[in-house]
Amino acid sequence: MNIFLKLILKDIRSTFSGGSDAGAAILFYLLAIIMFPLGFGSDNQLLAQVASGAIWMAALFSSMLSLDRVFRSDYEDGTLEQMVLSGISLEFIIITKCFSHWLTNGLPIIILSPIMAIIIGLDIQYCWILIMALLLGTPSLTLIGAAPAALSCTVGKGGVIITMVVLPLMLPILILGSGAITAEIKGMGGIGHLYVLAAIFPIASVIVPFLASKAIRLGWE
């Protein structure tokens, strides 16, 4: 447990001590949502309809933008090798890295989402389901993106490859997440969507550490 905190602290420190994409990814999330009203015009009703989709799209792209750096810097400078040789299992390292990615990307997205909802015209009474959906969905976004991120850091520049591989995998989360809010607005209740969304997380958290560690070990060969 102690070592878990130390690894997270190191990740967060090296994320925030300048020159990283973490802040940029959050800024992207803000700007992308602000762009929507500009693109769609000031029709409040239309905006309210696309609001949930807009927020989810922005969250998904923001997560994807920042995923590339999750393993890359530690893989390229040899830190990952040193940590594994220090007797910390690679799967454990991957879990801590996913967790710190969520802390620096998923969590700010959730915290900012009520403000974003108001900006884009989503009715305040649906904010709770938006937050719930993001709370259940963003950890899975991180996890599902982590395996391709691990694969891409072993093949050099991977920004575009990640996008190609990750987008189809993230579709269910996007559909369920924004579907929950739409269903709630239409009065059908979005709880069902949330249940399925919640079910993705445990499955991903079991499978991803093994896939990602396999990818990194292949890179070392």
Add this chain to the structure above:
Amino acid sequence: MTNIPLIEAQEISFERGGREIASNINILLNKGEVYFVKGKNGCGKTTFLRCLLGFIPISSGKILWYGKEIFPIFNKGSPRVAWLGHLNALKSIMSVKDNLNFYADIWKVKKNIVKDAIQFLSFDDYLEFPVSWLSAGEKRRLSLIRLIFCPVKIWLLDEPSSFLDELNRNKLKIIMQNHINSGGSIICATHDSVDISNAKTLLLD
């Protein structure tokens, strides 16, 4: 119990990109021994060390660590080997102090041991600098500091003297000699001729 070799490689062969680059290599590393791995560029010195660590699978033969077939990269718990590869494993945006403290923390090393290592390589004045401000030689020295305080008996070094100046090459020799004298063992891939007592040489070609 005491005479189990630390590392034993039996008849190992390895390949890169489908091409076999070395075959039937034997090595037996005991307590207090030094092996220098020598050979021309591309003969597989780095690959050999990475095979020993378990990063690269061998195509035939057997590698035993403390008499068991468990590679360091799969070993859980405390570290068994210090590895100084081509990569310095330093976070360039973190300060020198934070970089060293991170490893001191996960290896559970006492503060005064770290301090002594820093003093030996005269790095006191750089502690607050971010690593990105250091030169290639200084980064190498920083990884040597980490090597000194790593609480393990076995060192695997891959061209440790690269980027180092004359003074620090001598210091490196002293560091290696001290490690041997205190009962440690070293496998070192290098092009230099380092004179250390009782050193064995493994020639790859």
